Amino acid sequence: MLEGDSFQKFLLDECHIRGEIVRLSKSFQEVTANKDYPQIPRALLAQATCASVLMTGTLKFEGRLAVHARGEGPVSLLMAEATDQKSFRSIVHYEDALPDSNDLGDLLGKAQLAITIEPDKGQRYQGIVPLERSTLAECLAHYFDLSEQLDTHFMFASDDEYCYGLMLQKLPDYKYIDDQDAWDRVRQLAETLSFEEVKQNDNATILHRLYHEESVQVYESEPVRFECTCSEERSLNSLYSLGKDEALSILDEEPVIGIDCQFCGAHYEFDRERVNELFNVGKPH
Numbered sequence: 001m002l003e004g005d006s007f008q009k010f011l012l013d014e015c016h017i018r019g020e021i022v023r024l025s026k027s028f029q030e031v032t033a034n035k036d037y038p039q040i041p042r043a044l045l046a047q048a049t050c051a052s053v054l055m056t057g058t059l060k061f062e063g064r065l066a067v068h069a070r071g072e073g074p075v076s077l078l079m080a081e082a083t084d085q086k087s088f089r090s091i092v093h094y095e096d097a098l099p100d101s102n103d104l105g106d107l108l109g110k111a112q113l114a115i116t117i118e119p120d121k122g123q124r125y126q127g128i129v130p131l132e133r134s135t136l137a138e139c140l141a142h143y144f145d146l147s148e149q150l151d152t153h154f155m156f157a158s159d160d161e162y163c164y165g166l167m168l169q170k171l172p173d174y175k176y177i178d179d180q181d182a183w184d185r186v187r188q189l190a191e192t193l194s195f196e197e198v199k200q201n202d203n204a205t206i207l208h209r210l211y212h213e214e215s216v217q218v219y220e221s222e223p224v225r226f227e228c229t230c231s232e233e234r235s236l237n238s239l240y241s242l243g244k245d246e247a248l249s250i251l252d253e254e255p256v257i258g259i260d261c262q263f264c265g266a267h268y269e270f271d272r273e274r275v276n277e278l279f280n281v282g283k284p285h
């Protein structure tokens with residue numbers, strides 16, 4: 001059975017290792033609909049999207065988390081954002097001439113990976129690591145190593161219709177357990193998983209196949225969906241950061257200022273009256 005858009009946590013309790021699996025089918029097809037992405041940027045986008053959803057599993061509050069890489073190579077932007085409610089949006093910008101390589105260095109060039117955590121209430125936090133590894137999975141592991149000092153392992157795979165991601169992470173008290181081989185064993189077993197196997201079996205079957213000799217707790221699956229967080233208010237915010245003079249100069253040329261959402265294609269329009277009101281009243285929230 002092909003499991004649809006879902007997120008599921010599991011715990012290898014005796015090993016003190018937690019895990020998560022995300023699967024995207026229809027929701028990822030909505031992201032890529034009408035975009036005609038070639039295979040390489042599409043696969044990168046699938047990885048970043050899965051990663052953003054997986055990483056919301058570590059959030060201890062309501063809010064959202066973004067995985068964001070900006071580079072100087074042929075792929076100039078890779079961004080995915082997901083909420084604690086497991087809705088996401090994502091985008092990739094690339095040049096037509098792409099190298100035939102899956103190496104992040106070849107695709108993004110000199111680049112940084114930023115992880116931004118934005119609680120609905122409270123302070124925004126951003127962690128940045130240089131993109132110095134050849135895969136996104138390795139870069140994310142590097143990020144967790146630096147930011148939380150927690151060994152973390154990511155796996156991703158995708159095709160035209162389907163993508164999945166798996167994350168394993170040591171619990172902070174792992175260092176106190178006797179079985180210090182657990183991490184290597186659990187990680188190596190995960191690496192034996194093929195994409196075909198993931199597509200043909202549900203999470204319970206996969207986890208049983210991999211970890212039947214360990215004690216595994218599987219938590220309830222949560223639905224995942226594509227949902228853009230753009231709004232008129234957010235568009236007004238970006239218009240406000242453009243500045244009054246710049247905004248009004250556009251209106252000398254055009255009857256309205258149009259803002260298109262790159263994620264979902266929504267179109268917002270603001271006329272002179274609305275723009276004047278914006279700068280008279282002050283920054284929208």
Ligand SMILES: [Zn+2]
Nearest residue numbers: 228230261264
């Ligand atoms: Zn949108």
